[in-house]
Amino acid sequence: MKSASLFFCNMTALAEPIITKRSDPLDIDVSSHQDTWKFKGVAFAYIRVTEGTIYINPDFSSKYAGTTNVGLIRSGHHFARPDLSTGATQASYL
Numbered sequence: 768m769k770s771a772s773l774f775f776c777n778m779t780a781l782a783e784p785i786i787t788k789r790s791d792p793l794d795i796d797v798s799s800h801q802d803t804w805k806f807k808g809v810a811f812a813y814i815r816v817t818e819g820t821i822y823i824n825p826d827f828s829s830k831y832a833g834t835t836n837v838g839l840i841r842s843g844h845h846f847a848r849p850d851l852s853t854g855a856t857q858a859s860y861l
Contacts, residue, residue, distance in 0.1 A: 819848030
């Protein structure tokens with residue numbers, strides 16, 4: 768009888784649905800040439816801070832505040848330009 772109970776328990780465990788968890792959050796990349804954004808379904812935003820050693824986004828602070836105000840997770844990013852200078856030079860640009 769013990770083996771029948773054990774078999775039944777094992778079959779019950781196998782019969783449970785397998786739940787697959789997926790993570791497909793939507794994001795946006797925000798730069799200074801964009802005046803408006805569509806936030807519907809968006810979870811987080813990347814905001815361009817610098818590009819190579821030629822550009823600092825003058826709108827970064829306001830865009831960061833704007834994404835904060837609508838409740839998005841946000842981060843700044845550097846747009847690398849390896850054709851213009853080395854990574855070390857760009858890393859110390861600001």
